[in-house]
Amino acid sequence: MPSSPIRKLAPLANAAKAQGVKVYHLNIGQPDLPTPEKGLEALRHVTRKTLEYSPSEGYIGLRQKLAGYYKPFGIQVAPEEIIVTTGGSEAILLSFMACLDAGDEVIMVEPGYANYISFAKTAGIQVRTVTSTIENGFALPPVEAFEEVITPRTRAILLCNPSNPTGYVYTPEELAKIKEIVLKHNLFLFSDEVYREFVYSGKPYVSALTLGMDENVVVIDSVSKRYSECGIRIGMVVTHNKQVHDTIMKYCQARLSPPLLGQIVAEASVEGVEDYLKECFTEYKARRDFFIQGLNQIPGVVSPMPQGAFYTVASLPVDDAEDFCRWLLTDFRLDGETVMMAPAAGFYSNPGLGRNQVRMAYVLKIEDLSRCLLLLRKALEQYNRR
């Protein structure tokens, strides 16, 4: 098992904090926005006396509301086609387990969400990657790149759309190409759509469930980022494929049930929060505009303008971004403060790629992001002068 590139430097951050240093967390997609008041309110009004198991597939009330949530995106699903999971994390792992046998292969785009690799290892499946580049703004690699890595054991393609870590949003044209490959080779398409609400291009979001290949698509989703309630661990798998659904359910029955309290909060968060979502969207868009512009003004730093999610992968004027990230936590201080980032190499499968890149999450308020930009600028000067 590889260590999580997002969390492996946590001990160094903890040590810095123990010294009284303030650490700004750009390393992790933990939004500082509040959870919807409706969700918190539901928690305060839990009247049940016994906190008992919920159904393995999650409460029907939550699944009904989710089916309603998807409608405006053109996604027509029944509550029976939704399985509630312990976060998007479990949704990914169980989708892998249900659709692939040990030794089968899944194709991912790199840089990609690092934990996909961990879940693939857990499921005993092999990861093949196609590489997107910062020079290209992390657009989908050409179809030929996919064809090159397809083998007789390839069973699936995994897309994260909008992408964590790059913020790239796949275009309808790119998704059409993916559809072509998926159907040609009879693959599954795992589509991680947890950042669906955060698309800044002004163009409508295209879910994999609207591509017209119902049997092939398994959508991974989560309320974590959408409603800033990462801690409640409520995700979901959505698929029209009955066999995949039923197989995932066997795993779900083994682990008994998803978290009860999280489902209560999630159910209260899903409906009637249009204003809340609009505010979050406006806030993230403002942060993106401010932060990415600021990044590109730091000498030697280059970041594409992400069209979605709340991450970016930027290149820094250093040889080894991991060493720089460690140094930030162990050595660099400006007025008792420093900044934590995730080295991007951990988001690539091919060793050597992304060594001068970092992933940053712009999940802090603009005032803090402004401070992070200053810290980063000063730190780079000092690091490169050593």
Add this chain to the structure above:
Amino acid sequence: MPSSPIRKLAPLANAAKAQGVKVYHLNIGQPDLPTPEKGLEALRHVTRKTLEYSPSEGYIGLRQKLAGYYKPFGIQVAPEEIIVTTGGSEAILLSFMACLDAGDEVIMVEPGYANYISFAKTAGIQVRTVTSTIENGFALPPVEAFEEVITPRTRAILLCNPSNPTGYVYTPEELAKIKEIVLKHNLFLFSDEVYREFVYSGKPYVSALTLGMDENVVVIDSVSKRYSECGIRIGMVVTHNKQVHDTIMKYCQARLSPPLLGQIVAEASVEGVEDYLKECFTEYKARRDFFIQGLNQIPGVVSPMPQGAFYTVASLPVDDAEDFCRWLLTDFRLDGETVMMAPAAGFYSNPGLGRNQVRMAYVLKIEDLSRCLLLLRKALEQYNRR
């Protein structure tokens, strides 16, 4: 993946309920006892505005309180040796993943908790079983039985103590024999101790962590049954083995964090609930005495007297207990009521064993258990007259 014997009949139970039939659930260890008021109170006083990720290993506050909880059992562990998991379920899966490679073997006692097999399959590991028998009160099979199934790929023995599904509590002598085998063959001992509080023999409980083989023992634990809060999904792995701890942590980082809200409830439940635990103990003991005696009074029904947990495996005067359990849900009604049990065959690995047995959880109040006994008696008469 096998279907869960505990949950696979759920659709039939749901259909019966939809017809207005009252179904008594003896099939699942879902206690009807209340969660400690302290735990529920903590929930109503959550003041945080953002329900954010918790640390991958769980909150230090909870782990400190747990370390204190273990002391009276003679278990000396530091908070750093405890990892909070998403229920005992995740604790089992991650222990398997961390300690065994695909193809390695673990020895379990059958009948055993059915989901162990599912988690073993998930981890790609092979299960070997030694068989305990109802005639022997489900005591530990002789050492020779273990030696017979040990191969060069054997890496671990898994014990559930007190046992789900049999309620058997291993004696100090039996545990000494297990220790001998573990050390002789350099194995891990996974000890699932989630029913530790419920031992009715009057003798002190012997945890695997007090056997004096620190590097070999991995304890699985959970607050689910202890505090009747199964739905919050909070379990834990406890081990002095640093390497095992660190490997499990890699998996924990990949899935980000255990449920936040469950940790809040669990932390409030762990301390100062001596009276609560005493009441639960007294109640379960009374239920056991009443229920097991009543079972053995039904013609053809035989149940050993379980010394722990809140389950029993009983043999029935039928050829195929699964067929009988189905028939109870689809056909049998007495004044609009029926009873649901788990066919025990699913708790055995060897096909054909336990076919005339069921697992029952005495987690209902005595009045309901009394009704269940009547339903079972009448149902057996009717079923065998058909």
